[in-house]
Amino acid sequence: MAFPQTRLRRLRKTDIIRSMVRETVVSIDDLIMPLFVCPGTNVRNPIKSMPGNAQLSVDLLVEECKKLVALGIKSVLLFGIPESKDETGLIACAHDGIVQQAVRAIKSEIDDILIVVDVCNCEYTTHGHCGTVINGDVDNDLTLETLAKQSISLAEAGADIIAPSDMMDGRIGKIREALDKNGFHNTPIMAYSAKYASGFYGPFREAAESAPKFGNRSTYQMDPANSNEALREIEQDLIEGADLVMVKPALSYLDVIRRVKDTFNIPIVAYNVSGEFAMVKAAASNGWIDEERVIKEILTSIKRAGADIIITYHAPQMAEILKKEQQLKGI
């Protein structure tokens, strides 16, 4: 049937009809909030390029987690800023490492929270690269050893999900084997599978103090021009035992998310990264966009593209938006 028998506007007539036929709904259960933990007590170092976010010492981090849980956000992703760094990032494997301390502290005070931990070397190496550098480039196989050790140490501390973000070949298999050998066969791996060498990570590098001191990450992170390669990365990670796969960043890669969704039957995580967040904040602070409306539209678009889970710095604000909507509906 064509017009005039068909009129698509019929189903847009009222709020009730529109909500009845709405195809994509973002729920608070879909969201993970990234947090940065630093040494000290009562330390809050605001991150200039990410308004509202800060590096927090363990005590304040626990308080932040309590606030998030009260808002309905039950999952956090932790990044560590260590006291000191070394050549190979081995400091990340210490029993009393900064993230290990944070995991133990959160778990001892909050029951109903899921802690995802980032596994990578870049926050812990003096040179800021994601692995062990040999002759000016990251050595893949040597880096796998450190990543496996870091994963075990974090699982021992009580982390619920291990999330390697390094983009080394073979790391999922290596980490899976190490976890299993140490009794953590029930600890899932969230693989940063299609992680692009992106300009959108700028504010994060300020937040995590992890900018590379020389060169860039293009020998291990993916070329933004490629999407066939993303499918190959994901295929490899699934063969090696990934439980969840990630596309990062989200907004410039919605087509990749959709291709992954159409190709694999696996939960997909999208990382709505720091630069994407910062652009919204900057435009909103200038009064150029309706911030709440844009946040909702962005998160909905990521879900519509095929993501099941969204890591986003907008999580607390989105929780407030959803709460307001429910109050309006009288729920």
Ligand SMILES: [Zn+2]
């Ligand atoms: Zn890294």
